[in-house]
Amino acid sequence: MKARVYLDWNATAPLRDEARAAMVAAMDVVGNPSSVHAEGRAARAVVEKARAQVAAAVGCKPAEVVFTSGATEAAAVLGRLPVGAVEVDPTAHDCLWAQRREGAGRRAMGWGYANNETGVIAEPPSREAGVPLMLDIVQAVGKVPFSFAWSGADLAVVSAHKFGGPKGVGALIIRDGFEMVPVLTGGGQEMGRRAGTENIIGIAGMGAAAEAAQRDLEAGLWEEVAELRNILDSTLSSAGNNTISVGKDLRRLPNTLCLIAPGWKGETQVMAMDLAGFAISAGSACSSGKVKASRVLLAMGFDEGQAAQAIRVSLGPGVTKDEVLRFADLWLAQYAKALSRAA
Structure with missing residues (x-):
């Protein structure tokens, strides 16, 4: 394991x-x-x-x-x-x-x-x-x-x-x-x-x-993190499933990736990836445990449905390319299953 x-x-x-x-x-x-x-x-x-x-x-x-x-x-x-x-x-x-x-x-x-x-x-x-x-x-x-x-x-x-x-x-x-x-x-x-x-x-x-x-x-460690984030970003947002990479064309922190996956709720993504061994977060979750649309994404022009389908993946030094690619493979596979169930 x-x-x-x-x-x-x-x-x-x-x-x-x-x-x-x-x-x-x-x-x-x-x-x-x-x-x-x-x-x-x-x-x-x-x-x-x-x-x-x-x-x-x-x-x-x-x-x-x-x-x-x-x-x-x-x-x-x-x-x-x-x-x-x-x-x-x-x-x-x-x-x-x-x-x-x-x-x-x-x-x-x-x-x-x-x-x-x-x-x-x-x-x-x-x-x-x-x-x-x-x-x-x-x-x-x-x-x-x-x-x-x-x-x-x-x-x-x-x-x-x-x-x-x-x-x-x-x-x-x-x-x-x-x-x-x-x-x-x-x-x-x-x-x-x-x-x-x-x-x-x-x-x-x-x-x-x-x-x-x-x-x-x-020492440039965060530049290496940015390279991994970019690999993950391009892999997940170019898979032909209409995934939206939020802020991709703007200046961002080197480690942060916010994704909107149409048809797949953010909290469901978090649970699925948690069971697969990856800790991420949903942009729509608050500390009370209730789920509501992210005010951040709403202010950026996304609607409540899109905001509820967002996740945040944030990396740090020590995260490896193998781990990033493994996450990408598992996430894409889980997303495909979610879309097939919804069809």
Whole structure:
């Protein structure tokens, strides 16, 4: 029996060995990072090392990195909507929302730099003067070149588990000089921008993963992933079955393939491939377990029926050409059976 093949990297990437080792080492660090004694300074050193590692991967200053429990909290730190709401209009990748905190009204633009379902990358647009810009770079970090320094954004959100770090830790990147009112107050941690004792184990893992992810990007590993994605794309979308490759002619993440298979529901595809030993996802599934049309695909002009027939296949370093071709063969065979049953 062949080993299972994981093709759902956009949902979460496998934990990197470097992250695991850093986390194990951090478990033996006794002190609180806010304490001034030797044990506390040792804990602080772990946090600051990780801060520098994340900053290098994101292209910002270490002091601009604020550790959080994940990207959702990173967006909510400013009293705004959860990060999932950033991509309300996937064709424009932006939304405007009102912030009302302590009686002050404030507008901000949230921009999804790389879409998690389709992989489509959209550069931020021109913005109104004085309107803060927040970038969702969760899917971009470690996969495509990016620098917060030249992005023009005031803020960005990052999630560790998307590039091989642990789940439950992320960061809010805040441009130097940008004023904010923190949601979590108390002990004054993270330079007064996010209260609560730092999760040094998770932070250590995030830092090590960020450094390793940047190394892989610079070494060209994601270019190899893109070649495999393109092989899979051409194989599945040129088989004469009217399959639609979403965003094929647009700039995309190197690992992401979103397919619409007419006549075959997305959740049925996921179950069939799961039984065959492959983990993928349906673009129409939400965390509640209910199935609804993907707002991303609807905004791109597809109808609800097409959106319900979409799947996402997302690869990563370590996935082999043999595995990709084996997936293609099995998927095509299952699709043919689904179409014959429907005839």
